[in-house]
Amino acid sequence: MTEYRERLLPPLTVFLATALLIPATLLVFLPINEVVGVVAAIVFYVAAVLALVLTSPVLTIDAEGFAAGRARLYPHEIGEAVAFTGSAATAERGPRLDARAWTLFRGWVKPVVKVSLTDESDPAPYWLVSTRKPDEVVRGLDGIRQRTPGR
Incomplete structure (x- = not known):
């Protein structure tokens, strides 16, 4: 589902x-x-x-985790998710961006969601993903995190 x-x-x-x-x-x-x-x-x-x-990427949140394009985060790998819009989103995509972060940007989609990762061995500290509905993405990711055993 x-x-x-x-x-x-x-x-x-x-x-x-x-x-x-x-x-x-x-x-x-x-x-x-x-x-x-x-x-x-x-x-x-x-x-x-x-x-x-x-070639337009698809964002999906389901029981198996969060998929952004071809990449996937499994529920146990998803940390805190934060939505950014307006000038805050611009700052996250620009001066505040960590060069190690995994990104999926589209120039025509300004808002972004920053998803911290719980996997210490992952070289990326977080994902930064463009989305037109950042609040819905954050709610969906929070829902997955709450249902994940061991949290």
């Missing part, structure tokens, strides 16, 4: 900006052949949109 799931998709403006591939492709291919130019423009745009969607 999944408690939380979020795909960090780009905003609509990124998809609109990607539409600039259409006139650029037409400019290159129309002198060669009109049909090829139109088909190439459509194919390039669809490929770019698919790449943006399919």
Whole structure:
């Protein structure tokens, strides 16, 4: 059972900006052949949109732990989680960032959640992950921590 799931998709403006591939492709291919130019423009745009969607990481909180993209923290590895928004989030991603931290940022998602790790042998002191709903992520992680035996 999944408690939380979020795909960090780009905003609509990124998809609109990607539409600039259409006139650029037409400019290159129309002198060669009109049909090829139109088909190439459509194919390039669809490929770019698919790449943006399919490569967008997914955050998941479930009984098995916390997954951010391909990485996973198991319940016993999850420490305190803290949400940051606004200028505090900017500071966490910038001057306050520990170079050893594991990060998953997306430029179009400003809030972040900082998850401390309980595994002393892990070289990363914490995870810092972009999310549009930092309070929900913190609640979900706190819920996992409370259900973990031995805490």
